[in-house]
Structure formats: structure tokens, C-alpha cells
Amino acid sequence: MFLPLQCQSVNKRAMLADKTLKGFCSHYQSVDASAEVLFFEYDGVQSKTRVACDLVVYTQAGDVYLHDFQLLKDGNWRNAFGLVAASLEALLPEIALTAKLRKREVIKEFSVKGEDV
DSSP states (O other): OOSSSOOOOSOOGGGOSOOEEEEEEEEEEETTSSEEEEEEEEEETTTOSEEEEEEEEEETTSOEEEEEEEEOTTSOEEETTSOEESSSTTTSOHHHHOTTEEEEEEEEEEEEESOOO
């Protein structure tokens, strides 16, 4: 939702109630080094609640997968395809849930402000 990459998604920045977000990015790597995962998490500055996430998966084969997730007003999460679930974990792709990932580092903390371009 916030990455400067083109991706089809039903989620839009303009749908977020809190327009100023504090985010951070964590880097994960599979134990066998076959995949790298960047997980961007965005918290509303006013609400102090996680309101959106972007997930980027890079595979050793050269594939790149983009996923975004948005917290809805009713407390459920929605993925880029419009699937809704009670928890973010229920929508994450298998690679992001596997115990074969190890957290490498928190890369950066940053602020995001504004609407979709």
C-alpha cells in the first residue's frame, strides 16, 4: 500500500482513518537462504494501533511477491485481493508464517503521511 511499486490492491491509503503513520521494517531470511522477506508495519500516530502492513518476498529463483493488508473499521484485516479475516496472521502467505524464517534486523523506523497518488 505504501511501497513505491505497482500492485493491484483493494486497499488504499485514503481508506485509513489515521493519515499520519509511524512505520518500521523488519528483515527476515529463510534458514536455507531460499527467500528474503521484508515486513513493513504501519501504526496510526493518533490511534497507536497497527493499521496496515506491506510484505515483500524475494525468492532465490528471482520471484518477487507483494502483499498488503489493511485493518478495517470493524477490527478485521483485509488483504490486497479483498479476503477478510479476524487476524492478520490468517491472511499472511505460508512463507511468512513458517518457522524456517529468522529475524535478521529491524531496518528502519519511518513516518508516512498523505493520500494515494
